[in-house]
Amino acid sequence: MKRILFVHNSIPDYRIPLFSKLANYPEFDCNFIIFGKYNVECKQKINCGLNSSKFEFIIFKKYSIIRIINNFLKIRKKIINGNYDMIIFDAPTYPEIMLLNLPLISKIFFKNCKPFVKIIWDEEFEWNKSFKRKIVLPLSKYLNKNADAILVPTKLHKKWQIKLNVDPKKIILFPNVTNIYKKYDEKKIKRICQKYGLNNKSIITYVGRLVPIKGVKFLIEAYFQLISENENLKKDTVLMIVGDGEDKNKLIKIAKKINEAGGNVIFTGHINNSDLSEYYEISKFGVVPSVNISGTSEAYGLVVNEFLVYGKPVLVSNVVGASALIVDNPEFGHIFKEKNIKDIKNNLKMLLDIDPKSYQIRSKIIQKNIKIYNNYEVNLEVIKNLALGE
Known part of the structure; x- marks a missing residue:
């Protein structure tokens, strides 16, 4: 059975049904590392129908060099021990995620790891031109070009990835879905x-x-x-x-x-x-x-x-x-x-x-x-x- 790992920065309400379906999908074994600043709230959502054994949380309150190194090593250990066939990373906005996706770092730290398909789930598009994004963009562009596939929510986001010189064949539409349905009183x-x-x-x-x-x-x-x-x-x-x-x-x-x-x-x-x-x-x-x-x-x-x-x-x-x-x-x-x-x-x-x-x-x-x-x-x-x- 294929093993999949998601490295994601939160569990917003509208993603709970998707993650729950993936965690319980019979044709592959899907696991999650929930990573970022908002995970105390996310951890409380495990009772919302999610399989808690499939989720691991990495929680932090502020940036530091020690935090970056520790989190990188935690995720690396999870990847090596998990023997995964495919890993889907959130957009590389955190230093740890950037490091995990750098080809050179991968060669050094994952040389004894089973080869895996690397996918980036990226919802950025060209309107995001903040100072932070301008710094991150060149590296993000490089990482996306070297990924095996990029997941984007719409054709607008796909066009942006193409502008970044990502191979159009690698870009896959992965729409956002609301969990609010037509049930009213x-x-x-x-x-x-x-x-x-x-x-x-x-x-x-x-x-x-x-x-x-x-x-x-x-x-x-x-x-x-x-x-x-x-x-x-x-x-x-x-x-x-x-x-x-x-x-x-x-x-x-x-x-x-x-x-x-x-x-x-x-x-x-x-x-x-x-x-x-x-x-x-x-x-x-x-x-x-x-x-x-x-x-x-x-x-x-x-x-x-x-x-x-x-x-x-x-x-x-x-x-x-x-x-x-x-x-x-x-x-x-x-x-x-x-x-x-x-x-x-x-x-x-x-x-x-x-x-x-x-x-x-x-x-x-x-x-x-x-x-x-x-x-x-x-x-x-x-x-x-x-x-x-x-």
């Missing part, structure tokens, strides 16, 4: 609508953290312009901001002028993932207005998948990785230029103007087509083909 929907006065309203929804990189202030300003130019939309629409974060109070101040002008912006605060279904279901469409700050932006944006699963179109800024889904599937929504309030406003108006019959048809198409991308079976098939050489 009508009674909960009724309570939410009563609480916020949402009945008979077209609800424009943002879901996510309230931090600068998410660009929510540009959405609020665009909505203000929209209702200022279209009096009827003050009563017929609501902008619902779902989430919490450091910018919340600033955003509430910005939104105050909308409420004073007769419009309606609602801040729900933090909502647990398990309770988001109802908020997606009552929305007319979603907006993901993320921006590029100091060279860093949204590598993917899984919330795009989440809206689409519910048949809701999405407006997405051009620096969101998941915008690639809309390029390939125009019915999924529209792409606007980041930080461009006028462009956001025009796209808001465009979706609000869709007649009910056309909207229903579009919603059904979205729900049907997103299954092609939002499907863990696609990921399993990719790993199976790589492991078994199919």
